[in-house]
Amino acid sequence: MIFRGFLFFFFLTSQLWAQPLLMPEDQLTLPAELYTFREIGPVSAQYLLQEKQFEKGLYNESQGFSNNAYWHKLEFPITPVGIGSNAIYLGMNFYVIDHLDFYLFHGNQLQNHWKRGALQNWNNNTAHYKGIWIPISLSSQHTTTLLIRKQGNSPLLTPIQLFNEEDAITQQEQRMLFWAFIISGLFILLVHNVFVFVLLRQPGFVYYLGLNIVLFISLSIITGFNRWIFPEAISQWTVSNIFVIFGMAAWILYRFSLHFLKEVQIPHPRSFIRRYGDWAFILFLLSTQLVAVKTSALFFATIEVFIFASCTYWGIKAYKKGFIAARFYLFSWLILMLGSILNTCIYWELLPINFATESLLPISAIIQLLGFSFAFADKANHIEHNRQLEAVTDIRTGLPNRSYYFDHLPIQLNKVKQQHPELVLIMIDIASHLKLSQAFGPATADEALCEIMSSINEKTSQMDGFLSFPLPNKALKKSIRLNTKNIVLISTTPSSLTKQIQQIQQLLEQPTLVNKIHFRHQYKIGSALYPTQGESLDKLYQNAMVASNSVLYSSGNWVPFTHQLKSNHAHQLHLITLLTDDIEHGKLYFDIQPQVNLVGRNIVGGEVLIRWRNEHIGQVSPAEFIPLAEQTGLIYKLTDMLLKKIFKWASTHPEALLTQSLSINISALDLLQEDFAKRTILLLKQYELPAEKFTIEITETSVFENSDIVGNNVKELHKAGFKLAIDDFGVGYSSMQNLVSLNTNELKIDRFFVMNLLVDTQSQILCRSMIDLSKELNIVSVAEGIESEEILTLLKKWHCQVGQGYHLHRPMPPENYLSLLEESNTHLSSPINNA
Structure with missing residues (x-):
């Protein structure tokens, strides 16, 4: 339809141009x-x-x-x-x-x-x-x-011309037809765009409508149609204020450009022109009422050149940024400004005024309005394209997301499975996300995870043997972010899987800078083979997740899926269900392992050890259910339940705290709760117990560095009178810095070193160094895992202060611990011992 209209238009104008402007008769020659x-x-x-x-x-x-x-x-x-x-x-x-x-x-x-x-x-x-x-x-x-x-x-x-009567009538009819076509075309576009605006209501479209209206009025003035369209008074007002109308047109074009290019932030929201551009037009409009028309014309010509240069630059910049709609915007803008500038040249007598030159502005206006209409259609497609991209893309990393995995990837697998009959799904679980969130806040944690995920994608993009994932914007990625902390890759070369994962592990082992602190991510990797271990992506993901979760109970950070793992996983889910129920009903209990002064052999305290015996599956080791509780978030309820049970028991048996103290193990995650210390102190006051009789033992302290939450909890616990100890020192994530940051009262030497003292020289050196370190720091050294008299003698020789282990006392129920204390006190107070 548009094409046929242009054909008619050019046919009409060609007929007009073909008419002689001056007749050959002498009396018609000027x-x-x-x-x-x-x-x-x-x-x-x-x-x-x-x-x-x-x-x-x-x-x-x-x-x-x-x-x-x-x-x-x-x-x-x-x-x-x-x-x-x-x-x-x-x-x-x-x-x-x-x-x-x-x-x-x-x-x-x-x-x-x-x-x-x-x-x-x-x-x-x-x-x-x-x-x-x-x-x-x-x-x-x-x-x-x-x-x-x-x-x-x-x-x-x-610019006057003379015609005989016959040619004058012909010229009048043809000119009227031409201008009626121009004005009608503008009016039809205006009506069409009003309906489009009502339907779409795109930002900036109201300026496009305003531009339609102002161009319609401007052209009616230039062509004389204003006397036909408007009443006499309005017609004369438009002529008297023609530069007000031209200024409004320029301002509307400026505002239209800002809104049209808003998606790509061109110009920048904080740029000078975006801040003060409106004021320039306001000053111009005010000046038209104060200065001569000639001066207004000069100002407007300056504005025209400035807008032409600025908007052309913006359009080119937007197109280079991938904003496809800018191509029609640039075309339309150049056409309109060319027509406007040429029309201004007529005004300043730089071009002669004739039918051809006076047609330039209306023709450019119609082409411009059509071009902007196409630009809006392009922009709508661009927005829809972006919407489709956002639907399948993780905004923070630009990687494909969960929707892409389940909706688009199956189609891709159907295409590549003939070329690659065997594939391996690799799932990487950044397990440190929770600790990062608690230590530094969710925003910082997510930023750190986005950085490492982008690095993995970049690393695998440089490696062969990984499937590429095309996005709607034609970008190719090698990783998919399934959720906050999990990403997956698909290897097309199962035979090279070990080598590929080793290269990924090298990247993951490198420390990441988080809040100016070098932090090494904890991670788990699971893999599942397609199609033997899962014919659908859902099944592959499930099995890879089962494999990654089993990393907690095996050596290394990567575990391939096996059917045995699936059975273990089902067992773990069953354990979690039973554990949740038993915690809710307070069915877990505790034993106490006495701690002995190695010099006098007298009992100085006891370590509280949590126990779980379920009526369906029997006794469950803490080494099995404690990691599950930490993994599922049950650890917080578990700690609260244990503290309540201990404080309640101690309040009813004050003799347990007369000359002895109790050590309570908590998870590192507990101290990352903002109100942990307040809740613990409140609970202690409820049972009217002295905080000085309790030592809180902590393991896995790597996430404590520069954590304000941990620091506040530690200060409040110390202020209340609690003692703090680092458990299993020398293994896991304990460090020298924690001795200072936690203001530690005790250092517990891990049983790994103590049990090997008689056969391992390195264990002897490390154990003795830790005892000496305790003496230098004026804190108590506690040795775990004393299994023989020879080990006890060696520790006493090195001046270790406190010990515990099977050679001294086994863990026992609380009532047995009380009996042991009574017996020990009786023994110490007997006449023989006093002699």
Whole structure:
């Protein structure tokens, strides 16, 4: 439809251009310069008829801006009766001269007077939309004279042409048809775009509608259609304020550009032009009411050049950023500004005014509006494309997301399975996410995870043997982010799986900078083979997850899936269900392992050890259910339950704390709870117990570094009177820094070193160094796992202060511990011992 309209349009204009502008008859030929008179003071047409001061040298001066009025004089000789036509027509195609009068004389007699100025009342004696047409009746007895007076603030351009009657009628009809086509086209586009705006309501579309309206008004002024469309008063107001309308058009184009390019942040939201651009247009609009029209025209020309340069630069920059809609925006913008600048050149007499040049602006306006319409369609496609991309992409990393995995990847697998009959799904679980969130906050934790996931994707992109995942924006990725902490890869070379995972592990082992602290991520990797270990992606993901979860109970960080693992996983799920229920009902209990002063062999305290015996599956080792509790978040309820049981028991058996203390193991995750210390202290006060009799033992302290939450909890616990100990020192994640940051009271040497003292020289060196370190720091050294008298003797020799182990006492129920304390006290107070 649009194509056919353009064909009709160019056919029509070609017919118009093909018409001769001047007829070959002598009486229709005009000189290059008309006789001109500059009006100094008020003068009548009758007086000027006899005035001999008309001269051609003033004609060029009379075509520009001027504060004076000018007269032109056309004389036609006597036309004998029967020779040619006695009527010709003067046509004029510039419509913005404020005052324009035509006086026709036969000899000295005034025959007619026409007012055709933009600010004059035409007396409704002509069809305005046909333009300015003056019928000149030639006299057969006297010389015919036509005087033209013009005055106004705009350029006083008088591009006039003479036609015989037949050609004048033809020109009127064809011009009217051409301009009716232009104005109708603009009006139809305006109506169409109003409906589009109502339906779509895209940001910035209201400016596009405003641009339609302002262009419609501007072109109606330039072409003279304003007298046909608007009432006389409104028509004259638009002419008087033409630069206000032009300024509004420029401002609307500026605002339209800002909204159209908003998605790609061009110009930048904090840029100078975005902040103060509106003020420049406000100042221009105010200036049009204060300065001369010529000055306003100069200001507007400057604004035109500035907007042309700025918006062209913005459009090119947006297109380079991948904003495809900018291509039609640039095309439309260049067409409109070219037409506007060329029209301004006519205004400043840099181009001649004729039918071809005055058609430039309306033609460019229609093409521009059509182009912007296409640009909006392109933008809608771009937005839809982005919406599709966002639906399958993780925003933070740009990697494919869970939707991509389940909705798009199956289609891709169907395409590649003939080429790669065996594939391996690799799932990487960044297990340190929870600890990072608790230590540094969720935002920092997610940022750290995004960084490591992007690094994995970049690393695998440089490796062979991994499946690529194409995104809607044509980007290729090698990793999929399934959730906050899990990403998956698909290896197309199962035979190279070990080598591939080793390279990924090398990357994961490198420390990441988190809040200026070097942090090494904890991770688990599971893999499952397609199609033997899962024919669907859902099944593959499930099995790879089972494999990764089993890393907790095996050596290394990577475990391939086996059916045995699946059975173990089902067992773990069963354990979690039973553990949850037993914690809720308080069915877990505790034993106490006495701690002995190695010099005097007297009991100085006991370590509380949690126990779980389920009525369905029997006794479960803490080494099995404690990691499960930490993994599932049950550890918090478990710790709360244990503290309540211990404090309640101690309050009913005060003899257990007369000369001894109790050590309670908690998870490192507990101290990462903001209110842990407050809750513990409140619970202790509830049972009226002295905090000095309790030592809190902590393991896995790597995440404590620079954690404000941990620091606050430690301060509050120490302030209340609790003692703190680092459990299993020398293994896991304990470090020298923790001795200082936790303000440690005790250092517990792990049983791994103590049990090997008699056979391993390195264990002897490390164990003795830890005892010496305790002495230097003035803290208590506690040795775990003392299994023989020889080990006890060696520890005493090195001045280790406290010990525990099967050689001394086994863990026992609380009532047995009380009996042991009573027996020990009786033994110490007997006469033999006092002797």
